[in-house]
Amino acid sequence: MPWLPCLAVVVVGLIGATASPVSAATVDELYQSQTIVTGQGEENRQIGFKACLDAVLVRVSGDQRLPKRPDMAALRDKAGSFVAGFRYHDRLEGIPVHDEQGTHDRPHDLTCLYKPDVIDPVLAALGSKPRLAERPRLAIFLVAEQGARHFALTADDQRGAPMRESFANATGPLIMRIVFPEASLLSASKLDDRSLSHADMATLDQLARKAGADQALAGSIIWSDKELGWIADWRLAMNAKAYRWQVRGVSFDEAFRVAIRGAAQVLSGNGQPE
Secondary structure, rough: OOOOOOOOOOOOEEOOOOOOOOOOHHHHOOOEEEEEEOOHHHHHHHHHHHHHHHHHHHHHHHHHOHOOOOOHHHHHHOOHHHHHHEEEEEEOOOOOOOOOOOOOEEEEEEEEEOOOHHHHHHHHHHHOOOOOEEEEEEEEEEEEEEEOOEEEEOOOOHHHHHHHHHHHHHHHOOEEEEEEHHHHHHOOOOOOOOHHHHOHHHHHHHHHHOOOOOOEEEEEEEEEOOOOEEEEEEEEEEEEEEEEEEEEEEHHHHHHHHHHHHHHHHOOOOOOOO
């Protein structure tokens, strides 16, 4: 199995890997979401509206549990009524049409725009609320292992380039911000890929600030032949409490999406990631 990630399609919410922190100037950015649909027909648009509703509620609140609530079914049935505007982008733009179906079946990014005075009452009805505070910048302390190969992910190690790109892509749906530590920072702290796995979060939070971040998100990702995918463990501390969560048998991309979703869950005050 190569070190390249399994490039699963990011279906919902990928709007920018380095989005600005949320503030009054970026409320419009916060209250939008994106999904991939086939063509621009009404039937697929309605399907897209449902996916975008799920995504924007999570994006605004940070609460990953909302799409699983039973009352979401009724909200999805009228998902289009919450949309203030939408736009399409042809994912094959610039590639000539080469079949008899023309543009009908071409994949498009569907971006849905929402208004706070529409979405906030929906969140309230679900027992949630918007998270408008600036997102903290997270320093990623990650150990990767595949068979005999293992290393700590740093900003300047070429082995980690695909991982860094995949991790950055995972931040867009939730407008999170991340940095990767320089190798020199780890070595100066006498940390390598073995000791990093056991470093306490207080130490890593201190290193995160030296790396230009607010706090640390630590983890490991290990290839498992048995699981036919990666096993990823994540940890983050908030208010003197340590949170841990795991995902098994997934692609690189999904492992990093789980990391960011879990961090958003904790940082937004919504408790333990699932």
